[in-house]
Amino acid sequence: MLERINDLLAQVTVPADWAVATVVSVTGSVPREPGSTMFVHRDGTTIGSLSGGCVEAAVVDAALTALTTDRAELVGFGDADGTGFDVALTCGGELTVLVQPLNQLAGVLPGLRAIAERSPDGALDGALDDAISLVRALPGSTVPLPGPFLVRDGDALPTVRVPGLPERATGDLAAALRSGVTTTVPVFGPPEAGCPELGRLLVESRRSAARLLIYGANDHAAALARLARPLGWQVTVCDTRPVFATARRHPDAHDIVVQSPVDHLEAEAAAGRVDGRTAVVVLGHDPRFDLAVLDRALRLGLAYVGAMGSRTTDGRRRQDLLAGGLPAHLLASLHSPIGLDLGARTPPEVAVSVLAEIIAVTRRPDRRPAAHQLRDTTGPVHATPAFVSAAGREDRFSWT
Structure with missing residues (x-):
């Protein structure tokens, strides 16, 4: 949702009325990359898009359901050749989308607004002074994460806020934060329990402006x-x-x-x-x-x-x-x-x-x-332009 931090500042005034849909992962040819975001209001109004129009209607339905149940959900969309997904992508790829009531992110919204307000032009031109990452557990996880949290540029990994996170996951999370991209981090349980996968963390990052x-x-x-x-x-x-x-x-x-x-x-x-x-x-x-x-x-x-x-x-x-x-x-x-x-x-x-x-x-x-x-290439940098005369003849002329 960091992609649309400007819209969060300008349009999302009552979080309880909105759900946020974020692309978690992609495979093959897809129009948008992980981290792409769409906000959906309970009246059906949308901000942003996740594809060229292939899946938006289904995402809106999932978002309205999430607002009704107050539950986050992972929704998959695939190609049209029998992948088992209900909604197809005509481009042939697959994507997974996290649909979540915005109220579940209430703890990080003030921080996001503050960062948007500090960025040039109130983030209206898309540039940010601060690099920032948003970390949240995906649905179905039993990862010991108290709730979503923000990591700002230069911050140390906030292990104090995830006291039960295994050492390996802490290292993987740190690497994901340093990468500055949007990715998922698997979290595994202790070796004595057979290293079961407890779930995954979605690490959504936005770097400061180039x-x-x-x-x-x-x-x-x-x-x-x-x-x-x-x-x-x-x-x-x-x-x-x-x-x-x-x-x-x-x-x-x-x-x-x-x-x-x-x-x-x-x-x-x-x-x-x-x-x-x-x-x-x-x-x-x-x-x-x-x-x-x-x-x-x-x-x-x-x-x-x-x-x-x-x-x-x-x-x-x-x-x-x-x-x-x-x-x-x-x-x-x-x-x-x-x-x-x-x-x-x-x-x-x-x-x-x-x-x-x-x-x-x-x-x-x-x-x-x-x-x-x-x-x-070769030849003049500014080639002599051509025009078609009234008689239908292509003529050449010089600017000087």
């Missing part, structure tokens, strides 16, 4: 910040020029910094505020600053490092980085010319191209997007 560091405060930076913020990125715009690095020019950035880009990146790295999810985009067009920050960024193991520029600029930049001592295997991870080959020209279009590349690179396990990246 960072997008934009170096170069121009119109492209403003457009990129405008599109990236609603996607949940924590956006910083940095430039050495105070006349350009202003809140008026970049109203969608969370942070605006007037500083040398490499000095800023060094300070953020030293403070532990960048990690393997961080994306760096260099838009400055000034080798005095670009080369230093690119060299440093490419050595940090970040999720994405991209730089704007023509093929001529890119070729010269790559030569200079190699001459400066950057290893060739690190240079190979530079996304330049930046973006996907969408034919983008205006700053908003370029922002779509850049964000599409970041999503494609970071979401795919092999780190290679399915669409063409500009760095893997």
Whole structure:
């Protein structure tokens, strides 16, 4: 339910009137991942979805039943080839959903609301200041868990709150919390009893917002910040020029910094505020600053490092980085010319191209997007556009 923490803050005012449905596990091809959440009101109103529409009606029925009985339930949905599930997923996968009256989570609701209120814009853009996990026992468990509890970023594993949890389960729970993903943790009884499975814990996690560091405060930076913020990125715009690095020019950035880009990146790295999810985009067009920050960024193991520029600029930049001592295997991870080959020209279009590349690179396990990246193509970055004349003839024209 952490996925919809913004809706919890804004719409769920009377918990007794709501049930929450959370995807616990998935197999095969399914539209949503574990942790996906849907709230269901006793009048049938819903917030969110768990699939492309295949199972929502059945989930609503299960939620209304849970509100009537005040009991949580695990509900399975499978494919249409005889898996034994009542409701089929047309995509062929299977998923298990925990349906639970929201009142059973009353003890953690104040903490969730407090975290949502502390996050940027009241969590309305999806970004969180704090990483957080919600731990609860699945129905049918005899796990000695007093009730659901929250674990915030930096907290020690609260073993004092689960005094009867076996040592092995404590270690598994700690590992699940560190992973930052949504998963289940099996809990087994003592060896002398044959290690029976007592049940499972659902560990639902939401990490703090990934960072997008934009170096170069121009119109492209403003457009990129405008599109990236609603996607949940924590956006910083940095430039050495105070006349350009202003809140008026970049109203969608969370942070605006007037500083040398490499000095800023060094300070953020030293403070532990960048990690393997961080994306760096260099838009400055000034080798005095670009080369230093690119060299440093490419050595940090970040999720994405991209730089704007023509093929001529890119070729010269790559030569200079190699001459400066950057290893060739690190240079190979530079996304330049930046973006996907969408034919983008205006700053908003370029922002779509850049964000599409970041999503494609970071979401795919092999780190290679399915669409063409500009760095893997040849010819002009901005191809001459075509139009069809009134006579039906395709003509070519230049923007200049």
